[in-house]
Amino acid sequence: MAFGHLLPPPPARRRGIPLYYDKSENEVRADVYERYDELVTRQTALHLADHLHGGYPFQPLLNYVLQHLPLTTQLAVADVGCSVGRLAAELAQRNAAWDVYGVDLSYQMLRQGNDYWVRGENLRPNLIRYGWSTPDLAGQKLANLHFALAKGEQLPFADASLDVVLNTFLIDRLAVPFSAFQEWARVLKPGGTLLTVSPLNFLQPAGWRQAHPPVKILEHLKDRNWELRDWTDPLTLFEPMDVRGNGVNWQCVAFAVRKKG
Numbered sequence: 001m002a003f004g005h006l007l008p009p010p011p012a013r014r015r016g017i018p019l020y021y022d023k024s025e026n027e028v029r030a031d032v033y034e035r036y037d038e039l040v041t042r043q044t045a046l047h048l049a050d051h052l053h054g055g056y057p058f059q060p061l062l063n064y065v066l067q068h069l070p071l072t073t074q075l076a077v078a079d080v081g082c083s084v085g086r087l088a089a090e091l092a093q094r095n096a097a098w099d100v101y102g103v104d105l106s107y108q109m110l111r112q113g114n115d116y117w118v119r120g121e122n123l124r125p126n127l128i129r130y131g132w133s134t135p136d137l138a139g140q141k142l143a144n145l146h147f148a149l150a151k152g153e154q155l156p157f158a159d160a161s162l163d164v165v166l167n168t169f170l171i172d173r174l175a176v177p178f179s180a181f182q183e184w185a186r187v188l189k190p191g192g193t194l195l196t197v198s199p200l201n202f203l204q205p206a207g208w209r210q211a212h213p214p215v216k217i218l219e220h221l222k223d224r225n226w227e228l229r230d231w232t233d234p235l236t237l238f239e240p241m242d243v244r245g246n247g248v249n250w251q252c253v254a255f256a257v258r259k260k261g
């Protein structure tokens, strides 16, 4: 199996997924995405079961990414915090010559994504408690999509090796939201694109202090060799929670910046 731009060799693999970060027992215990099967199931319902919602609920998110993607014949892209891999798979499907990576810190998310998008396995998530029963989801075999377990702040890519880094609903999950920008600049080629979409619904006070109001993010980027291409606020996304139509309305900030050459 080719892993293109991923730095070989991974210290370990599990079910075909290279593991670049060795989580301690405490880290696994503290990671809600590892602990609760329910979060994986909810991400599966949101990203892989369009027919339940009459379409992909996060279509505006996908549209934003597509709108700001450089449309070159060769493209190396990483979706950081990819969860079950929908956005990464959308890109991989658009152009077989593109090399697409889905990176996440949760093995449980990656397993679901890898089983579905790469191994072509069918899924039957249990969505009974949301009123959706157990839909049959038919897997696919995308040869140009690769999943890897790693920290978004410590990626398994060489310096200046990627054209695009994207992250959605991630920076407000990080202990120090700005800590990842430097790492993303490292792996991007000069002129490469960073796409970020986040509701800025920080988990920790440090996040609110660092990045609220969002103009602080703009100032941070401006001071650090990024060129602003787009700033959209809000990009509104609706996350359905159940068959009745309950859900969460996310007011996201979306931005595209270019690493200066």
Ligand SMILES: C[S@@+](CC[C@H](N)C(=O)[O-])C[C@H]1O[C@@H](n2cnc3c(N)ncnc32)[C@H](O)[C@@H]1O
Pocket (backbone or CB within 6 Å): 033, 080, 081, 082, 083, 084, 103, 104, 105, 106, 109, 150, 151, 152, 153, 167, 168, 169, 170, 173, 174
């Ligand atoms: C709220 S989910 C968002 C998933 C997806 N990108 C979306 O837009 O719906 C956050 C994801 O980021 C992952 N994650 C959290 N902290 C991370 C980190 N430091 N590095 C990489 N992934 C991380 C989680 O495991 C989870 O899959």
